[in-house]
Amino acid sequence: MKFLKSIVIAAALVSCLVSESNAQNTPIPKPGPEFDVLKADVGVWDVTIKTWAGPGQPTISKGKETNRMLGGFWLLADFQGSMMGADFQGHGMYSYDAAKNRYVGTWVDSMSASKMEIVGTYNADKKTMTYEGMAPGMDGKPAKHVLKTVYSDDGTHVFKMHVHTEAGAVKVFEMSYARAEGN
Structure with a gap:
């Protein structure tokens, strides 16, 4: 076991040296204008949440989201608040994938063991960001989710999530x- 560990460490060191040598010849990429919309979300946000668990009036709660950029390429979002009467925490990571010509992201939270891509x-x-992804729906089965954020000139924005069911969105x-x- 000790021998195997030594081999793994040596291989990692060689890989780092080769990567460092190659990095000296390769310029570090810089984020393009596609990242400006992500950068606009950096900061601390007070959030008013309206939740619908069925027909009728929504439940209203409060939360706070803290966002920062990682290397100019990834927006990291940390959310804390309450939703549907329970404490709620979530973490998102968002970027722009030039190969796909699309924005990409991942979301995980305290109400599910599933990750949404x-x-x-x-x-x-x-001034609208629209994402689509698959995650468990209200019945626990995979369902299409549409997440739309509309940005206002005053610096605020509104995020809405719809889940698609057999009956519609x-x-x-x-x-x-x-x-x-x-802030």
């Missing part, structure tokens, strides 16, 4: 974002 587009004229929640004071 999403792919989307940004419409600059409508069902609005699950709407989250209104405003910059936290001092």
Whole structure:
């Protein structure tokens, strides 16, 4: 076991040396204009959440989201609040994939053991980011989710999520974002 560990460490060191040598010859990529929409979300946000568990009036709760950029390429989002009467935490990672010509992301949260992978587009004229992904629906079966964020000129934005069922699209929640004071 000790011998195997030594081989793995040696291989990792050689890989690092080769990578470092190659890195000296390869310029580090720089994020293009597609990342500007992600950078606009950096900061701390106060969030008002409207949740629909069925027909009728929504349940309203509060939350806070803290976002930062990782290397200019990834928006990391950390959410804390309450949803449907329970404490709720979530973590998202979003970027632009030039090979796919699409925005990509991953979301995990405290209400599910499943990860949602999403792919989307940004419409600059409508200031709207639209993602689609598959995740468990309200019945636990895989369902298409559509996540749409509309940005306003005043710096706020509204995020809505719909889950597609056999009966059609069902609005699950709407989250209104405003910059936290001092941010």
